[in-house]
Amino acid sequence: MRDSLILRTTTRVIMPLLLLFSFFELLRGHNEPGGGFVGGLLAAGGLCLYMLAHGVDDARRVLRVDPRVLIGVGLLLALAAGLVPVFQGAPFLTGVWAENKVPGIGKVSTVLLFDVGVYLVVAGTTLLMVLSLAARDEEEDDPC
Amino acid sequence: MNQLVVMPVLIPLACAALSVLASRSARAQGIIGVVGTGALLAASILLLRTVLEHGVLALQIAGWPAPYGITLVADTLSAIMVVLGGITGFAVAIYALVDIDADRREAGFYPMLHVLLMGVCFSFVTGDAFNLYVCFEIMLIASFVLLALGGERMQMEGALKYVTLNLVSSAIFLSALGVLYGLTGTLNLAHLHQLMPGVAAEHPDLVAATAGLFLVSFGIKAGLFPLYFWLPSSYHTPPVAVSAIFAGLLTKVGVYALIRMFTLVFGDLEGAHRLLLILATLTMIAGVLGAVSQYHIRRILSFHIISQIGYMVVGLGLMVSPDPDVRRLGLLAAVFYIAHHIIVKANLFLIGGIVRRLRGTEELRDMGGLYRQMPWLAALFLVPALSLAGIPPLSGFWAKLSLFRAGLQAGQWVVVGAAIAAGVMTLMSMIKIWNEAFWKAPPETDATAAITIEPLDRGRLAVLLVPAVGLAVLTLLIGLFPGFLFDLAGRAAGELLDPTPYLEAVGAVATGGAP
Amino acid sequence: MLIFMAILIGVLYSTGVYLMLRRNVVKLIFGLFLLGHAANLLIFTVGGLVRARPPLAAVGADAPPPDVADPLPQALVLTAIVIGFALTSFFAVLAKRVFLATGTDDTDALKSTES
Numbered sequence: 001m002r003d004s005l006i007l008r009t010t011t012r013v014i015m016p017l018l019l020l021f022s023f024f025e026l027l028r029g030h031n032e033p034g035g036g037f038v039g040g041l042l043a044a045g046g047l048c049l050y051m052l053a054h055g056v057d058d059a060r061r062v063l064r065v066d067p068r069v070l071i072g073v074g075l076l077l078a079l080a081a082g083l084v085p086v087f088q089g090a091p092f093l094t095g096v097w098a099e100n101k102v103p104g105i106g107k108v109s110t111v112l113l114f115d116v117g118v119y120l121v122v123a124g125t126t127l128l129m130v131l132s133l134a135a136r137d138e139e140e141d142d143p144c
Numbered sequence: 145m146n147q148l149v150v151m152p153v154l155i156p157l158a159c160a161a162l163s164v165l166a167s168r169s170a171r172a173q174g175i176i177g178v179v180g181t182g183a184l185l186a187a188s189i190l191l192l193r194t195v196l197e198h199g200v201l202a203l204q205i206a207g208w209p210a211p212y213g214i215t216l217v218a219d220t221l222s223a224i225m226v227v228l229g230g231i232t233g234f235a236v237a238i239y240a241l242v243d244i245d246a247d248r249r250e251a252g253f254y255p256m257l258h259v260l261l262m263g264v265c266f267s268f269v270t271g272d273a274f275n276l277y278v279c280f281e282i283m284l285i286a287s288f289v290l291l292a293l294g295g296e297r298m299q300m301e302g303a304l305k306y307v308t309l310n311l312v313s314s315a316i317f318l319s320a321l322g323v324l325y326g327l328t329g330t331l332n333l334a335h336l337h338q339l340m341p342g343v344a345a346e347h348p349d350l351v352a353a354t355a356g357l358f359l360v361s362f363g364i365k366a367g368l369f370p371l372y373f374w375l376p377s378s379y380h381t382p383p384v385a386v387s388a389i390f391a392g393l394l395t396k397v398g399v400y401a402l403i404r405m406f407t408l409v410f411g412d413l414e415g416a417h418r419l420l421l422i423l424a425t426l427t428m429i430a431g432v433l434g435a436v437s438q439y440h441i442r443r444i445l446s447f448h449i450i451s452q453i454g455y456m457v458v459g460l461g462l463m464v465s466p467d468p469d470v471r472r473l474g475l476l477a478a479v480f481y482i483a484h485h486i487i488v489k490a491n492l493f494l495i496g497g498i499v500r501r502l503r504g505t506e507e508l509r510d511m512g513g514l515y516r517q518m519p520w521l522a523a524l525f526l527v528p529a530l531s532l533a534g535i536p537p538l539s540g541f542w543a544k545l546s547l548f549r550a551g552l553q554a555g556q557w558v559v560v561g562a563a564i565a566a567g568v569m570t571l572m573s574m575i576k577i578w579n580e581a582f583w584k585a586p587p588e589t590d591a592t593a594a595i596t597i598e599p600l601d602r603g604r605l606a607v608l609l610v611p612a613v614g615l616a617v618l619t620l621l622i623g624l625f626p627g628f629l630f631d632l633a634g635r636a637a638g639e640l641l642d643p644t645p646y647l648e649a650v651g652a653v654a655t656g657g658a659p
Numbered sequence: 660m661l662i663f664m665a666i667l668i669g670v671l672y673s674t675g676v677y678l679m680l681r682r683n684v685v686k687l688i689f690g691l692f693l694l695g696h697a698a699n700l701l702i703f704t705v706g707g708l709v710r711a712r713p714p715l716a717a718v719g720a721d722a723p724p725p726d727v728a729d730p731l732p733q734a735l736v737l738t739a740i741v742i743g744f745a746l747t748s749f750f751a752v753l754a755k756r757v758f759l760a761t762g763t764d765d766t767d768a769l770k771s772t773e774s
Contacts, residue, residue, distance in 0.1 A: 066167070068164050068165075068167050069164075069165060071161075071164050072161045072162065072164035072165035073161075073165070075157065075158075075160065075161035075164070076158070076161045076162075076165075079154065079157060079158055079161065082154075083154075086147055090207060091146070091147070091203055091204055091205060091206060091207045092147060092150045092154075092203065092205055092206070093205050093206040094206045094207045095206065129748065133752070274735055274738075277739075278738065278742070281742045281746070284746075285745060285746065285749065288749055288753070289749075292753060292756070295756055295760060296760070297760045297761055297771070298771060298772055300753070300756055300757045300760040300761060301757065301761065301769045301770075301771055301772045302772045303753060303757075304684070304753065304754070304757050304766075304769060305769075305772070307749075307750060307753060308679075308687060308691065311691045311694075311695075311746060311750070312679075312691070312694065314695075314746075315675075315691070315694040315695050315697075315698050316698075318695070318698035318699070318702065318739055319697070319698040319701050319702075321702065321735070322698060322701040322702030322703075322704075322705050322706070322732075322735075323701070323705055325702065325705065325706060325731070325732065325735070326705025326706060326707075327705075377772045377773055378772065380772075381772060
């Protein structure tokens with residue numbers, strides 16, 4: 001299956017689309033269906049597709065960073081989003097919005113920051129699971 | 145000030161994130177582990193001091209008022225438990241510097257240790273029943289990974305049993321939550337306390353069934369009498385540092401949940417307390433009988449956990465008595481017992497681990513002669529061992545004494561008799577470990593042939609000894625100056641029996657309001 | 660409808676328990692999975708089975724209109740499903756590792772921690 005030309009060619013088109021769509025879902029999630037969780041799953045799905053087409057090593061190379069780094073950074077972002085209101089005297093995790101709008105995104109808020117953290121954690125966790133399971137299967141020489 | 149309540153959750157979370165980022169450097173992970181758990185301990189002590197000064201603290205997360213949002217509450221009991229979590233975490237993080245091998249570090253021991261501590265501390269401070277479920281799951285998934293890390297055959301078998309029984313418990317917990325929500329329309333513990341009398345009058349049988357579900361679920365987690373079999377078949381399989389933190393904290397989270405639920409929510413359900421008292425008595429006896437027949441250090445200690453859980457739950461079960469003095473004394477004894485037990489039991493596992501390193505086995509029959517080699521280690525072992533058995537003037541003596549007094553005042557002769565018998569048998573098996581491991585001459589056969597663990601040099605032994613000595617000193621201090629802990633436990637018991645400060649802190653929980 | 664749901668939940672619980680009592684590790688996983696779903700469905704059912712509108716307030720309004728569905732049980736179930744997903748996938752990996760380490764999937768043969 002790793003040598004399928006069709007899969008490789010379609011992956012070249014579909015993976016960027018999936019990643020783009022995952023960002024779209026992330027940003028739209030505030031008021032409409034979507035959000036960091038779905039976005040993270042979509043992003044991980046895109047990379048899993050790449051992994052199926054090109055193998056685990058190439059997928060790791062495309063990802064550039066260790067999935068564990070994604071998890072760590074995501075957790076810290078979510079934590080930071082929770083701590084911002086604490087410094088303003090509001091309870092932990094209260095949503096805080098910036099005054100000015102950023103074009104294309106709207107008002108930046110700690111809620112968005114939290115969602116970005118969720119996005120990274122979900123993508124990182126899923127990739128960590130799938131990549132290590134797939135690596136083990138490749139070692140065993142009989143992919144199941 | 146109220147923001148302090150969330151610190152015991154945030155510090156381990158931040159440490160987990162940082163040590164995931166540092167996953168390539170075992171050294172950095174070790175430093176984060178020790179500093180982070182140290183910070184957790186400091187924050188928890190600060191929290192306890194603040195609670196003692198200002199009364200119960202509550203934090204409405206994101207500012208959503210109770211019962212709509214998630215409330216974090218720290219009363220005296222929660223604060224004591226968080227401090228104990230911090231102490232155990234700190235001790236184990238130091239011990240793990242030497243005890244955990246490179247493979248397990250790379251596979252993520254430290255992040256999971258922090259996640260486990262986060263789950264444990266979160267369950268102590270949460271004021272919401274569903275949130276408690278989520279905390280349990282955080283704690284469980286971390287404990288699953290810690291238990292299975294390394295992948296040795298014994299570990300895998302132990303993990304399978306542990307995971308299965310705990311997932312069953314979670315499923316029961318979830319069902320209980322569903323029914324409870326259907327009955328009351330809320331899952332905020334303070335709100336539940338207010339609604340429960342009305343609901344119980346309307347549907348007494350449904351409330352009893354729900355309480356039964358909670359009892360079974362928390363009973364599995366705590367290791368109560370007919371539900372404890374997962375514990376002795378899994379706790380001796382992972383590395384010692386993991387065993388120690390499991391032994392110190394995990395079952396006690398179950399006991400904490402039992403105490404919280406069966407005082408705050410089901411405080412007036414006499415039948416439940418009677419059942420708890422019976423089960424607790426059977427737990428004391430069954431656990432200690434299991435220990436008598438064992439010759440494997442950590443298996444003996446695991447069975448003793450079960451037996452000691454019995455003592456704690458007896459304190460809660462004494463709420464059958466209508467006399468407020470007895471109720472207060474029983475809960476006081478339970479809280480005191482938990483505090484004493486966490487410190488002592490974690491320490492016994494740590495010292496058992498040192499013995500294992502020195503002898504290369506945990507089988508008592510193959511050991512011996514340690515007293516001649518290291519008399520101070522033998523003395524160090526005796527402090528927690530005799531404390532566990534309840535010898536004055538160590539901490540266990542005061543814990544048992546207050547429990548016996550409560551039991552005698554309640555007129556529960558059978559329970560007190562069983563507790564005394566279990567205490568004597570505890571002493572017996574502690575003497576057994578002492579005799580076999582330290583006192584008797586080593587066996588003729590060369591047991592050292594089976595050593596698979598790398599030998600200890602002096603520096604590494606010293607690192608292993610630091611937490612053990614620290615915990616032993618703590619045991620001695622509690623034993624010599626029990627007044628401080630008695631005051632704390634008394635205050636916690638008072639707040640459990642009259643939760644008005646708790647309700648006021650959660651605040652704004654008006655009457656009714658079920659959707 | 661309520662009767663139907665009650666029967667369904669009962670069937671799920673009993674099937675789950677039955678599967679868990681078999682001696683096979685894979686059936687054990689299925690059993691636990693079914694238990695979790697029975698609990699989810701139970702929460703969903705006791706939360707009130709009603710035909711009602713989604714609990715959304717119109718722009719500018721303070722509260723949603725009357726006769727909306729209670730969103731909390733669904734949030735609880737959603738959380739529980741995600742947690743259950745994580746636990747089940749962990750258990751599946753664990754079962755594979757158990758099989759690789761012990762060479763058996765018969766729970767009766769996994770007794771070496773008991774002696």
